[in-house]
Structures are given as structure tokens and as C-alpha cells.
Amino acid sequence: MRTKIPTLLFALMATACNMLPDGYTGASKKYDKNGNSIFHRVEGIEMSMGEISVDGEIEKPAKINLNQFYKREIFVKEAYPKGADSLNFIGAYRYRGYSLFDILNPFLLKKKNAEVFRPEIDVYVIIENDRGQKVAFSWGEIFHTNMPHQIIIATESAPVKPYKKEVEYPVSKEWKVVSGSDFFNHRTLENPVKITVKSFDKKEYSIVKGMKPTYSPKVDVFVGNEKQMEIEQVPQSDNNRRYRSNFYGMGMGYHDTPIFQGIELESAISSVTSILDESWHRSGLVCFVGVDGYRAVYSYSELFNRLDQLQAILSIPNNFDEVGYYRIYHPMIFWADYSVKGLMEIYIFKE
Numbered sequence: 001m002r003t004k005i006p007t008l009l010f011a012l013m014a015t016a017c018n019m020l021p022d023g024y025t026g027a028s029k030k031y032d033k034n035g036n037s038i039f040h041r042v043e044g045i046e047m048s049m050g051e052i053s054v055d056g057e058i059e060k061p062a063k064i065n066l067n068q069f070y071k072r073e074i075f076v077k078e079a080y081p082k083g084a085d086s087l088n089f090i091g092a093y094r095y096r097g098y099s100l101f102d103i104l105n106p107f108l109l110k111k112k113n114a115e116v117f118r119p120e121i122d123v124y125v126i127i128e129n130d131r132g133q134k135v136a137f138s139w140g141e142i143f144h145t146n147m148p149h150q151i152i153i154a155t156e157s158a159p160v161k162p163y164k165k166e167v168e169y170p171v172s173k174e175w176k177v178v179s180g181s182d183f184f185n186h187r188t189l190e191n192p193v194k195i196t197v198k199s200f201d202k203k204e205y206s207i208v209k210g211m212k213p214t215y216s217p218k219v220d221v222f223v224g225n226e227k228q229m230e231i232e233q234v235p236q237s238d239n240n241r242r243y244r245s246n247f248y249g250m251g252m253g254y255h256d257t258p259i260f261q262g263i264e265l266e267s268a269i270s271s272v273t274s275i276l277d278e279s280w281h282r283s284g285l286v287c288f289v290g291v292d293g294y295r296a297v298y299s300y301s302e303l304f305n306r307l308d309q310l311q312a313i314l315s316i317p318n319n320f321d322e323v324g325y326y327r328i329y330h331p332m333i334f335w336a337d338y339s340v341k342g343l344m345e346i347y348i349f350k351e
Helices: 007-020 102-105 139-143 279-284 300-304
Strands: 053-056 072-082 086-099 123-129 132-138 153-157 176-179 194-198 219-221 226-232 241-244 247-250 253-256 257-262 284-289 295-299 312-313 327-330 343-350
Touching: 007 053, 007 253, 053 343, 086 102, 102 194, 123 139, 123 219, 132 139, 132 279, 132 284, 139 295, 253 327, 279 300, 279 343, 284 300, 295 300
Parallel strands: 053 194, 219 343
Antiparallel strands: 072 086, 086 153, 123 132, 123 194, 132 295, 153 176, 219 226, 241 257, 247 253, 257 312, 284 295, 284 343, 312 327
């Protein structure tokens, strides 16, 4: 007679799996409020949820079935700028919800420009809510960063309170997009309804494979189709920002380029960024283009609104006569492929 114990054990295991955190995804369980975590001493409040779809340059657009994903947690201090050196503090929060990494991972890319430019590094995402408001994220800060799963659609929130002072931080009732890697929460978006995946198409660039050297005598900076300034070559200096690197590419792996040194991007184009309003932190994007047509897209907030306050630099190679002059470099991008060399143009744009 065949025993039914294995079936019973399987059912118990399945039930347990639904109750416990998943080790692979890093999904969090419900923590005891009397434990060590200060982040979990206030019970979370469930937000009202709607439906959200994924569209754009992917193989199979569809509405998202969120039941297939585990939830993740991020901790955020929310504030808005108040003048140059102050801020309006909103509150500190624990958010629990669905990672944009997990949500978009099953939707395979189908780039419309793949025959011309195959790398996925010029891809970005626009998220829209039911009021027509939009926020923008680069594909790199979702999938190619050293710290993934920091952008979530939060479905539960709780204030993180100090223990010596009574505070009342407002708690959202609607689910929302939250970016844990941002300093100011410009990209918070309540009640998202649509995610659109796009590749850069604002301007055409000729692709010249194998160009040597990839050398450009200057870098033109555009906002939309209006040229704003030129960055001329400056000599390498000991006063420039310096980063050590494990430079690792998608195709060839490790590259022996241990040091990147150059001028801070924000300083180099401050005359441009200083005249752009806060809306650019919500939905702005920046395309860096090499003289050979190679390009990569970052979000504006990814560059200029970072919680870690690490600065992207225009790195000056020692052998610039062989590999070109400026190249964009940011230490929080995992892949070397985003470090466009022989930089010819910086194109700032919105959808």
C-alpha cells in the first residue's frame, strides 16, 4: 500500500514556503517589533493597490501578476530641497513592496534599435500614474547597479520613529514607486498604472566599430536639441576626483584599469544643471555619446540626486592618444560597458 506521507510532507513544505522569506530573492518576513531592529518597531500599514501594466520595447506587453513575486524592504528618509543648503524633512519610513528588478526581469527586451545598437545600455523606463505624472529610471540603475532592488513599488509602509521624541510622519494610503537610492524623494510616484520600456531615439548617431583612437577634442552638452555649452579638455590633476576600480565588462570580463581620475561631472556642467528645475530629477535622463556612436543612458537623479553622494566623473585616461580623452565613469555601476569613452556629447532630455 502506497503511503501518503510524502504528499503530506510536500503540502506542509509548500505552506511553510509561503510563510517564510525566500532565500534567493532576499524577501523579508514580518519582524518582531520587540527585536533588535529599530526599523520594525512600528507596525506597517497596507496601502491600497491598483493594476499596473508593462509596455514598450519588450516581447510580450502585459499586466503584472504581483502574486508571483516576493516582497522586499527599503528604508528611506524623505525630504525636499529648501534653498541651496537646507531641506524640508517629511519623515523616515520603512517601505515593503515589489522590486522593479523582479517585476521587469521576466519581460524580455525587444529593442527597436537592436540592429543598429545591440547593447541594452541605452534603455530606460518611464513609470506613469493615473494622473499622468511620470518618473524616469535608467535600465542601469534597475539591473546593472552594485546595489539592486532599491527601487520598489511599495504596498506597505511604516514610520521609523526616534525613541526620545514624539513624531507623527504622514503615511501614504496609495501604493507608490519609491527609490531608496535617491537623496531627495523627487521620484516618489503614487498609484502607478503603467511602466514603459524604451531605448534612446531622440537623436541618431553614426556607429563606427573599431575606431582607433576614439578621440574627441571637446564635449558638447545639449538640453533637448539646444546646445548649451562645450567642455574643453583640461589636463590631469592631482586635485581631481580619483576612484579605484574593478573594471568588469559584460563581454570580456575583467579589464586591467585600476584607477579612474578626472573632473566631477556635476562641476563640469554646473552652468547647465543650475538652470534646470526639480522636475528634471523626476523624469530627466542623460545620454552619453562617444565619437564612435557608442552611448549609454543614465537617469538625471542617478547622477545628481544620489543618497550616497558619490559623483560621476569625466575621467581622463593616461593613454588618451590611444583610447580617447574624456570618458564617463561612475563607481556604482557594475558594468564597465556604461563607461563611454572618447566622449563627444552629453544629451540631457525628458520624455
